[in-house]
Amino acid sequence: MIRVGIIGAGGFAGGELIRLADQHPELELTFLGGSSSVGRRPAELHPGLRMDLGLTVEDADTDLTGRCDAVFLATPPETSARLAPVLAEQVACVIDLSGAFRIRTPELHHRWYPKAERPGGLADRFVYGVPELVGDQLTGASLISVPGCYATAITLGLAPLTDLGLTLRTVVVDGKSGSSGSGQKLRTGGLHPYRNGAITPYAPAGHRHAAEVRDFFDHGKPGTIGSLSMSAYGVSHVRGLLTSSYVFTDDEIDARELQRAYLRFYKGHRFVRVRRHNETMIPVPDPQAVVGSNYCDVTVVPDPEGERIVVLSALDNLLKGAAGQAVQALNRRYSLPEETGLTMQPLMPT
């Protein structure tokens, strides 16, 4: 059994990590850390969790040497930037779900996460944890940075295109997310009367996950993406997001070949489902068809006008976009079958 700790136990991602760890056959949950939730039991914080989990939340700064093999950080970027170097000395593997170590390029990181200062060079030691795209880098990794929810969706959607050798001259991303993506911060705009019925343009002209995507591709295949801009909207449900990437390329593309290329690229990767737009009774991808699972559904649709490629990705922002992908990365880290503890299927309708 791998002994795991979860810091940030009171948040949404923390709650999902507790749930997943509890149902994972190879994990033993040995530590919960928090700040305002210290002393509370998990089912008090997350009323859905089973009531007989035998842990209470402890101080986030507890020394975990000897208590945990791996630690998940479901904390704000500032906290992760502070805790990760400390924990790296105490446990074999630190898996950070925040944005503290996602962007390698220091200037770019500083621009989007000005408060999350991190030790020089530490970011380079983190593996970017989108398991489908980083080969075997995760095996044995001691530091893993879990991608942002939007970034996961966008990156998984674009990777088959860059793999084809296409140059993506202009990429325009429109992201739409449910309210759980905003966490539990108390703000008037987050109250139910203001979010229900809303299409809130909360990041109308720029989002840090775009910088993250950009940085990822630039480290892998510099020059592949020309410009990449993003806007993000909060819509009127709770869980699940959809990203629409409108891709303009000067390269020749064969519409029929695109679908095959996507299928080929993700062959053997069970958590990415390449789907045709009209293959089911409701159009896909739609977050409602992945909620509760670790799936990312991806659909590519060439515009019949011939001028752009539309790539749509849907995932559960708390699972494949956070806690689920974190556990998937841990499975890879420990050379377990990727789907261990993650076989739950979507809950639909919900």
Next chain:
Amino acid sequence: MIRVGIIGAGGFAGGELIRLADQHPELELTFLGGSSSVGRRPAELHPGLRMDLGLTVEDADTDLTGRCDAVFLATPPETSARLAPVLAEQVACVIDLSGAFRIRTPELHHRWYPKAERPGGLADRFVYGVPELVGDQLTGASLISVPGCYATAITLGLAPLTDLGLTLRTVVVDGKSGSSGSGQKLRTGGLHPYRNGAITPYAPAGHRHAAEVRDFFDHGKPGTIGSLSMSAYGVSHVRGLLTSSYVFTDDEIDARELQRAYLRFYKGHRFVRVRRHNETMIPVPDPQAVVGSNYCDVTVVPDPEGERIVVLSALDNLLKGAAGQAVQALNRRYSLPEETGLTMQPLMPT
């Protein structure tokens, strides 16, 4: 492995049964039956389901001799009334999720299900499948009738009171359910614009699940319940229901004793969680804290005015209120641990 068939594969309960059977370690799904969905693959009908389930829907009237050990009927009452006697000759166990065999008393059945005529005496051979309340009757049963979603919630809520020997002079039940309880029937009132934002009094002065509850208690402990009336409302979410039972009794009750009696009554029954109203960060029971699981959360609150007992029950109408309870009953039928294949925890927030 127990070979199971599911008839009514296209509906919501059918979809949940497929999902549960697929994740159940002791079940092998060998048959899907339907009518309008014949020839379709499960993932076409239920876009959330994994895409590589190797079955297609066949005709509901297929002879299942030798193909299935147990068959779930997720069909309308009329269909179940017709198919159950036929299937009883073909397979070892028929588990009906409809209302066709829930009410034993023929007159009462006929009043609420006038179109679901059933062979004389057949209803008496069915075990009423609320596992927590029927002792070991399910072991080896060949015919099981899964209770209605509301009926399950009400019955689990009231049973500890009747067990205390109380006479429930007057019980007033108010049921509130999400839209998945209405199934997929195409009606204008079921369209999103009419259901979103609604509190629809669809059964303002009487509901057949009240007759079912009444019938159950009268067969067990005649005279325990005086009058039991019910009203039901559709509210603005999809999955999960809450029943409020306002109980008036002339017997003496000790408020502190009530909570203990509930805890004692459900000791060892993992799917019923007896919860205090204020024990978590949001008031419970609330369907949102059970959605995706097979739990029924029950809370008893004596009115401080002393004149009534308020009993609240929350469950996922498609799981503990339908497919989950059906699998739980099947587990009991085959003497498997009750929770086999049903260990998924609530998905919250959703």
Next chain:
Amino acid sequence: MIRVGIIGAGGFAGGELIRLADQHPELELTFLGGSSSVGRRPAELHPGLRMDLGLTVEDADTDLTGRCDAVFLATPPETSARLAPVLAEQVACVIDLSGAFRIRTPELHHRWYPKAERPGGLADRFVYGVPELVGDQLTGASLISVPGCYATAITLGLAPLTDLGLTLRTVVVDGKSGSSGSGQKLRTGGLHPYRNGAITPYAPAGHRHAAEVRDFFDHGKPGTIGSLSMSAYGVSHVRGLLTSSYVFTDDEIDARELQRAYLRFYKGHRFVRVRRHNETMIPVPDPQAVVGSNYCDVTVVPDPEGERIVVLSALDNLLKGAAGQAVQALNRRYSLPEETGLTMQPLMPT
């Protein structure tokens, strides 16, 4: 023109009062008061409001002598209890939307509003502002207390029964409300992820609006109501509420006569619509059919089992349940046609 002020301009009811005052042909809005919102313009606080309203919020304690003829208090009970006596010296009419002066009986008031201490005897000078039920008491009134949202619905639902001379032995009220009823208080449970999909039993065994209803009937017709208990639930939409009153009486009732009695009782009262349950394409009453209007839809359904009368009332909690009724009461106060400025019809679908 009647010069009006609104104190509590930042809240939901305050926002609705601004909107209604602005569209009212006989009102001139001359003062907005608040605390945390001082210095803000209405459209900043309520983004829907037209942007050229020429006022900014001032301190709630401003002396309004000579500036306003009437003042609406859309403030918490404690604030209203403090401000009402002061304003009574400054303006001709104070209309309080809080609970500070609704319950006349001092002991009962103290029990439910322990923090809203009010000057002895002041409550007796307030007219309880449900215009349909208080005859001409509102004409020229200097102090008006606007009933609670639930209380309005329940009282309008029960009044025709007591008018028939029936003794209502036992009344069980189940209230279901959207999230706008909780105002803008920052609480974790009020965040969208926790309220969406919820049926929250926030007042499972007692609600102060029940005490208010009780007090109203006891002052009018003592002994008419035996016991009256209430439970209240928050459901998954924003605006509108439904109350279900389950009435048990020992008196003889004629089902057909009931409907006629309701129609007769509300003849000439345009804001109460007596509706048959099945008269439209969706069952009524349903808050969705009154949202945006000052209507209260009322339906009476005798239980076919003969043992109870079900009375359902639906209204927009911010209009007929708050700001709309306040303006209606002001119209009566100034002998304007009751519907002046209140002719807007429901916005459906929404």
Next chain:
Amino acid sequence: MIRVGIIGAGGFAGGELIRLADQHPELELTFLGGSSSVGRRPAELHPGLRMDLGLTVEDADTDLTGRCDAVFLATPPETSARLAPVLAEQVACVIDLSGAFRIRTPELHHRWYPKAERPGGLADRFVYGVPELVGDQLTGASLISVPGCYATAITLGLAPLTDLGLTLRTVVVDGKSGSSGSGQKLRTGGLHPYRNGAITPYAPAGHRHAAEVRDFFDHGKPGTIGSLSMSAYGVSHVRGLLTSSYVFTDDEIDARELQRAYLRFYKGHRFVRVRRHNETMIPVPDPQAVVGSNYCDVTVVPDPEGERIVVLSALDNLLKGAAGQAVQALNRRYSLPEETGLTMQPLMPT
């Protein structure tokens, strides 16, 4: 008084037209036409409407000579294409809310509305009814085509840019709409369980409203727009839409000048509100801040990266996107003040 008829009385837009006509001081509603709703009263079809409207629905093909001065067609494109030429002989003004006469270019029309064949040349006689952009063309017009809901939002958003003389090289539009935009057609995907929680990519790579926008600008200022592509999504609320137009231009733009240009362009047009993104307590534009009104809120945000201009437009799809704009156009037709009967402010929160 202008005598008006409404054909298509049973649909959502028809219901809104009835409501608006009823509250309009210069209109007299003299005819309601329909097909399946013949013989029904308005309040049966639209339970929100006041119950004493003295009309019933008649056959859509009734001769209206002498009964109506103007007729609104809230009918499918095929029906409008058939009825408009007939009605043009009977009444002074026909206002069509369908897509039958929006696109002038015959080939383009045929491609997007293949079933709505229209008499040659008739489309050229229609005035495109977006009142803010067509000067005084509406005055005295006998045939008016009301723009599509998305098209209205997009066109109002882009017009100030083309007015500046900019060439919009590439425009990428992402439209997000509530479920009322889909009307009352009975489809499984339109049921509440499937639409709630969804982000449905129902038109992922092309929408006919984009063709409409294109056609409008090409008739006004050919060459102004290079490419214009659109994708459309259904999200989890009922009323209101947002369009995001991502504009790429090679022309020099001054960020500060843009906002001023928008304000200048819409000066005096009360139904278009040019708003800064952060000017209120929630980000705007957001449909929730316009629902229930005839406003279109427009915000322009230059991307700080300098490469694109983001233009956001929000409106109520049933009002400024349909019935409200139709009445606004009629007001212009009859030289009434534009806002006559349309002064209702947004209903927020809802």
